Amino acid sequence: MQWGQIKTLFILCFLVLDIFLIQQFINNRDTEYPFIQESTREEFLRANIEGLDELKEESTKEPNLYAARKVFTTEEIDAINNFDNQQAEVIDSNLILSKFDEPVPIDFEGNYLETLQGKILYLDSFVFWSKNEASNTVVFFQKNNSLPIYFNQSALLVIVLDEEGRMVQYSQTMLEKREEKGETYDLIKAFDAVSNLYYNTSELSSGDEITQNKLGYHNLIPLPNGVQVLAPTWRITVNNQRNYFVNAIEMHSYYRDEKTFLSETINGLVTTIQVINEATTEDNELLTEMEVNYKEILESTSWSGEK
Numbered sequence: 001m002q003w004g005q006i007k008t009l010f011i012l013c014f015l016v017l018d019i020f021l022i023q024q025f026i027n028n029r030d031t032e033y034p035f036i037q038e039s040t041r042e043e044f045l046r047a048n049i050e051g052l053d054e055l056k057e058e059s060t061k062e063p064n065l066y067a068a069r070k071v072f073t074t075e076e077i078d079a080i081n082n083f084d085n086q087q088a089e090v091i092d093s094n095l096i097l098s099k100f101d102e103p104v105p106i107d108f109e110g111n112y113l114e115t116l117q118g119k120i121l122y123l124d125s126f127v128f129w130s131k132n133e134a135s136n137t138v139v140f141f142q143k144n145n146s147l148p149i150y151f152n153q154s155a156l157l158v159i160v161l162d163e164e165g166r167m168v169q170y171s172q173t174m175l176e177k178r179e180e181k182g183e184t185y186d187l188i189k190a191f192d193a194v195s196n197l198y199y200n201t202s203e204l205s206s207g208d209e210i211t212q213n214k215l216g217y218h219n220l221i222p223l224p225n226g227v228q229v230l231a232p233t234w235r236i237t238v239n240n241q242r243n244y245f246v247n248a249i250e251m252h253s254y255y256r257d258e259k260t261f262l263s264e265t266i267n268g269l270v271t272t273i274q275v276i277n278e279a280t281t282e283d284n285e286l287l288t289e290m291e292v293n294y295k296e297i298l299e300s301t302s303w304s305g306e307k
Contacts, residue, residue: 045195051210055190062232062248063184065144065217067175069094069154069226072121080121087286091272096121096172099290103166108138119167122174126157135262135301136161141216142174148216149175150235150245151256153265154228160293169290171269178227185232185249187215193234193246197253203244212237218245218254263298270294 046052071093072080080088080096088098106115108131116123126140127148141148142155149155152175159170188196190213198204218233232248245254273291277283 041195041199042191045198048206049194049198049204049208049210052191052194055194055210055213056215057189057191059189060187060215061184062147062187062215063182064232064249065149065228065230066177066179066182067144067155067228067230068178070174070176072096076121083119086119089284089286091276094173095272097169097269097273097287097290098172099169099286100167103162103164103168105164105166120157120170121172125174130258132258132262134259135266135297136163137262137297139258139262144175144177144217144230147232148214148235149230150216150218150233151258151261152219152228152230153268156265158262158265160297169293171265175228187232187248188234188246188251190215190234190236193236193248193251193253196246196251197236197244200251201253203242203253203255204238208238210236210238211240215248218247259301263301266294266297270298 072090077090077093080090080098083098085102085104086098086100088096090096104115104119106112108128112128113123120126125142127143129139129141129148131138138159138161140157140159141150141152142157143149154173155175157170157172160168162168193213194204194210212235214235216233216235217230219228219230221229231250234246234248236244236246238244243256243258245256247253270291273284273287273294276287277291
């Protein structure tokens with residue numbers, strides 16, 4: 001073997017050895033100084049993201065929630081039909097579609113709950129989410145105890161307003177527990193949820209501000225029997241614009257866009273009404289009027305995402 005070949009072989013061997021030693025050094029450093037690293041990560045996060053001092057610090061435990069679409073009883077349907085100034089249809093015993101005979105003035109900046117009392121079934125089971133100016137709708141999420149069930153078409157109240165801000169019609173669905181409390185889990189703190197978004201995704205940038213944080217429930221995966229598994233989830237709002245949802249047990253994260261959710265929901269309602277009308281010899285006048293209103297929303301609203 002010529003000396004040049006031997007020299008090249010030695011260089012390659014030492015290069016491989018150097019790479020191995022560097023890798024060992026990095027692994028040992030990570031093992032020996034985890035607390036220093038974590039402290040540095042926290043300090044770096046606080047230096048780059050605003051609003052962290054407002055995050056909830058307490059530890060908590062919650063179970064997963066097992067629930068399915070509520071089937072309204074005959075008594076509940078009778079109660080809906082007895083509400084003043086509205087006509088309602090209950091589709092498949094689990095979807096309420098109701099239209100007011102005369103539009104109802106309401107001030108969502110004031111005591112709107114007083115106006116809604118006696119007009120919405122189980123109103124106390126819902127929490128206000130937002131008034132969507134683009135579609136002129138008001139969104140309420142069902143809650144489990146005090147925790148909202150985020151962006152779930154089976155746990156939703158959507159009120160449609162006219163151009164004067166008066167209530168015209170609404171759709172309502174609810175979830176019902178299928179299992180009592182099971183195993184409870186130690187949940188990550190809100191700070192950990194933000195840290196996960198910053199370090200493990202590309203969703204947060206330096207200078208962003210955390211403007212809201214709230215624990216609730218979010219759907220994991222529907223089961224074949226219609227039961228949903230909802231996990232405790234942190235809602236993290238960034239710059240009062242973007243909503244991220246971080247699984248408080250496994251730390252999976254999701255971005256949810258309100259406009260997209262509303263568009264899908266309203267399109268689903270239109271499809272449901274069309275299927276019902278196609279299956280009957282005469283169109284249901286109430287449902288047809290509601291369909292027209294929903295279509296106007298779909299056609300007049302810019303449904304581009306909010307991200």
